[in-house]
Amino acid sequence: MADALAVVTLPTVVEELLNEMAAAVQESAQIPDEHLLSLKFIFGSSAIQALDLVDQQSITLISSPSGRQVYQVLGSSGKTYICLASCHYCSCPAFAFSVLRKSDSLLCKHVLAVYLSQVMRTCQQLSVSDKQLTEILMQKKQKA
Template sequence: MAVALPAVVEELLNEMAAAVQESARSKEVFLFSRLKFVFGSSAIQALDLVDRRSVTLISSPSGRRVYQVLGSSGKTYLCLASCHYCSCPAFAFSVLRKSDSLLCKHLLAVYLSQVTRTCQQLSVSDKQLTDILLTEKRQE
């Protein structure tokens, strides 16, 4: 990951990726329980988003990448995995303002969908990606 998460989270995600790659189901269950220990109820909510295939990687020819997560409320949030950012209110409040969470459920879902290889993919033009980003900015 380009910008390091706290070491324990980064190690946990790396171990989960290895377990998925090895198809080690029992190890995955153990790691998911550790994930719940670290993130609490956000882990369950993030796993639900992954199970519902709510995470889409949007990429453009220039190499820009943004993740779109369809939240449980039906609202779509933009996540930038490269800098650990989500446009949801919970991220602004719990992660940035109060510092009582490492990630929101949407950003955790992005990382989990990468690990489990369940992220949907969408290629768009650079102009379309710019429009997506500008639309999100206007909605804030």
């Protein structure tokens, strides 16, 4: 699931939970209740919000011919955020405040939704040119 070359990794317990969830989805096409409870225990209300984003199919993997990939997540507020799964980054204010500044959370709901959409295989896919991907990334920077 996670890129083997990623420098930044999630805590082992989260990695293991996501791997177990992926195996369960592959085997029975659903996530067992005990895994959902563990997810809620680790991430609190963000877990429910992330699952809601997955249910709404709000996550899109955007890839370009050069192999670059970013995730775009349509948040519950209607704003679109850029997520980089390889380094657990999101462009949302909650990530900057709760994850980076206060260290209250491991991830924001958008990044968690990205991982859950990978586990549940519900991520939408969009292929764009390298130039289009650069424009998508630059739009986000200019709006910030």
